[in-house]
Amino acid sequence: MTVTWDPQRYVQFGDFRNRPFFDLTARVLADRPASVVDLGCGPGNLTGTLAARWPQARVLGLDSSPEMISAATAAEHPQNLSFSVADVVDWQPAADTDVVVTNAVLQWVPEHRELLPAWLAALRPGAWFAMQVPGNFGAASHVLMREVAESPVWRDRLDGVLRHEDAVGEPADYLEIFLAAGMRADAWETTYQQVLQGPHPVLDWVRGTGLRPVLNALSTDAAAAFEAEYSARLDLAYPQRDFGTVFPFRRIFVVGRKI
Template structure:
């Protein structure tokens, strides 16, 4: 997959930051010394952590150098490191491991989630938010188009391009046996969008990338055109002329025993 585009990602920053703020609001820590933001992107979520824990050492990690460059410019007081969540390990046990809209790109959650939880200091918190929208029209249609000619050969199996989530009960079971408490919930945000093109633009910054990145320019153009036509049919205009984009997200906040 080609690298992430911070400018495109940040074009819908308010919508992307709202669940990050909602996740942090449920973190049951009055203070923290060591905080890590896994998959920090351009630093919008890291900024929330710096504001919440001003005395903490806050470190953002990401696998994209352009995202990290944007984050460093935004938050020079924080530390940002290149890293892979699948193999990431801190030098000292964190009080908070925070991952907003990142772990859906990392495989093998049955191993990953318990491993991250085990890295915490006593009383520490693992806080996760992940898009849970594989069955929404935005994501069903990208797979549907990807399975058709002339795009299918270049894209390959569309079902392998993002980790399938376990469900709230699955994540609860992974954590509850070792945790002092597990708080898990699902929210479907409703985002009024100006047009079908605006929906495609938003999704192009994240979910569509693995589908369009392998395509040569002419196939990328035709794929996005066909996807846009189907999005327009799936999201009719509401009474104010805007399109209502449902965006379900899953949240898990687990605290380690002290």
């Protein structure tokens, strides 16, 4: 199923969504790469930081969403940065690729664990591959979403729409893939304790990401009814405090350099 993205809603929680990208790319120690790819670049705001970090490099941002690429190309960006619509499933690194960054994208690609070995094998010695995926599919935010979707009211309309707890692997799974492909690799996980503001902040958060398939599959009225039921469960799982709502978010990182 094709997911329609809203670039403005996606960047609503910019500070929280951006931090894993910078934690990931800080471990990419490429000196003067000539060709850099941001695979699944979204609205391109973070891709721009790669162009600024490596001004001598050709930086290419790729995303399957025309809405995201439209937002990226409309924004002001340096001359060494370009964007294009492309599907991750059909992509292969060019022979001269020095750095590949893919941030919070591969969880949307069910076969990504089968694609990774071919991508890594295509890289030349010295090239870097850095990936980050959310590791929170067992968190209440996702479990409750699936429970509502699987309830009698919604089951027929949402069957097969949502990803399940096997959408991503564990750090050790990815580390093994990288090492088997001839990479010197580092894998780790971080759980960010995010403090969100507003009356229903977790619902607002997932509206920009995990809830998109549901919103795409339902009519406007049905989506509102689903959100009301789901939001009531979220409010119990993530209670609001005087200082805000704590929303733990686990993420999985892997960075490797081809030997």
